[in-house]
Amino acid sequence: FSAKKKSQRLQIKISIGENHYWFDTDILQKVVGNLMGNALKYSPQNSQINFEAEIAKGNLSLSVKNTGVSLTKKELKEIFNRFHQIHSNKRGTGIGLALTKELVELHKGNIEAESSANSVSFHIEIPILETQYSSEEKRKDSIPKPLEEAYQENMDTVEDESKASIIESNESRDIILIVDDNEDLRTYVSSIFDTEFNIVTAANGSIGFQKALKHVPDLIITDLMMPEEDGLKLTENCKTNDTTSHIPILMLTAKAGDENRLAGLETGADAYLTKPFNNKILKQTVKNLLESRRKLQERFSQEVILTPKDISISSYDERFLASLQNVLDNHLVASDFNSKDFAKALGMSRMQLHRKLKALTGQTTTEFIRGQRLKLAASLLQKSDVNISEIGYQVGFNDHSYFTKCFRETYGTSPSEFSKNQSS
Structure with a gap:
């Protein structure tokens, strides 16, 4: 398909018998996919691309040759270097020739590049006999997927990033x-x-x-x-x-x-x-x-009160949680204080605050505000001479029955029972 788009001619010659050979399927698929992908990508219109594979002297011998392009001696010398990019007008070179070389060598093979006036060729030799690998290196339970399927996966890159910004959308998943x-x-x-x-x-x-x-x-x-x-x-x-x-x-x-x-x-x-x-x-x-x-x-969910230094993992998290505490100190007990006000006070959007709190505490903004009010209520209930009927209103709950319901769900007991247990 890729070749037809550019009117390129593919010449494929594979001379491999039906014998059983030993190779790492994942490595071979990545290497072939990268070399063929590069050949198709960087060869001009109407060019020819040759792919050959054969078994020779216990090795799998592969070669990929594309026409209509050439490399200088300096470019050939640097082509396998990490981050070297010959085609400055095109981003990316598959999984990278440097990585391809490392994968080939990981498979005990070698790779070389050659160039003439009108072509570039890559030659690979990879050992494929059982005797060339130790027992620790061999697995017999791997079932390779068809090479055509693996190659198509390699070529199916995302053309329009804006259309695939989020590949899957499921609210319950981490991002x-x-x-x-x-x-x-x-x-x-x-x-x-x-x-x-x-x-x-x-x-x-x-x-x-x-x-x-x-x-x-x-x-x-x-x-x-x-x-x-x-x-x-x-x-x-x-x-x-x-x-x-x-x-x-x-x-x-x-x-x-x-x-x-x-x-x-x-x-x-x-x-x-x-x-x-x-x-x-x-x-x-x-x-x-x-x-x-x-x-x-x-650990945070088990704390009675918000303790930034105990739960943060960086000074910036600590700074944020200190700001969080400051906002709570000033606004938590107001019954009309909500997630929108909370986000505005911290200079964030509601979504940003939701994601931040979800990551730090495992709670949504609404759950966090309610949880903090209940923690403050529990703190007040630990003191003597408290008016239990007033506690809910003091910490921002307008409805006493709702306050009791939420408190019981969180602490497993009613506010009055909690207070008695603390004083006994």
């Missing part, structure tokens, strides 16, 4: 914001999580920050190196803004080295993984970050 200038990688990472989470994507740190403010996600996965604003700037912006300071940030980057890892962590990133990443490790890291946040929510 993950994925920020990467490589469109294919955004799509790939999204595919790892889109069955469990609502996904929002952005192409750079500047757009990412605006989407973080708009959606207030539960977690952000960002690349380090991006145009306009990189992952470090995105992290700094998020961690220093009251609306987004609580959001865990996972930095994914192909830029290896301790100093880059340190820079990310110093800026406020909560975790750091290098590409190529293991999907299971990525998913477990995300799970751990979200679980850590939920434990803070549980």
Whole structure:
């Protein structure tokens, strides 16, 4: 389909017998998908693309050649370098040639690039005999999906980001914001999580920050190196803004080295993984970050009063919760104080405050206000000589029966019984 759109001619020659071979399906699909995707993307109209595969001397030999383009010696030398981009007018190069090279080498193979006056070729050799792998490296329970299906998945990138800002929409799901200038990688990472989470994507740190403010996600996965604003700037912006300071940030980057890892962590990133990443490790890291946040929510819900220093994980969260406490001190007992007034007092939209409180406390804004009123009521009921019938009105409840109902649901007992138990 992609070739027909540009009137490109595909020449495919595969000489592989029916024998049983040993290879990592996931790696091979990513490598072939990337090389073919690049060939189709960067070859001009009416060009020819050749794909050949054969078994030779215990290796799978693959080659992809596209015509109508060429590379200089300098470009050939740098083509597998991380973040090297030859086509400056086109964003992204599939999953990345640097990552492709690392995947091939992870499979104990090698990859080379050649160029003539009118063509560019990539040659790959990957061992495929059982004797070339240890017992620890072999699994026999993997059932590969058809290569056509895997290739189509690789080519089906999101053309219009505005139409796919949120891939799935389900209010009960957590939201993950994925920020990467490589469109294919955004799509790939999204595919790892889109069955469990609502996904929002952005192409750079500047757009990412605006989407973080708009959606207030539960977690952000960002690349380090991006145009306009990189992952470090995105992290700094998020961690220093009251609306987004609580959001865990996972930095994914192909830029290896301790100093880059340190820079990310110093800026406020909560975790750091290098590409190529293991999907299971990525998913477990995300799970751990979200679980850590939920434990803070549980701890908060057990507190009798709001205690910012006990539940925050950064000075910016502490600052926000201090502002929160100040607003509550001044407005909580007013019966007409509602979520709209609360958001306005904090300089946020109602949606931003809802998402922020949901992340920090596990409660909606209305639930939070009611919970704080009940905590204040419980605090007052612990004192002697209290007029129980007046407590509800003092903390902002207009209806005494509703106050009693809410108090019983939260503390498992009526206000009068609670007061007696405290004094006995």
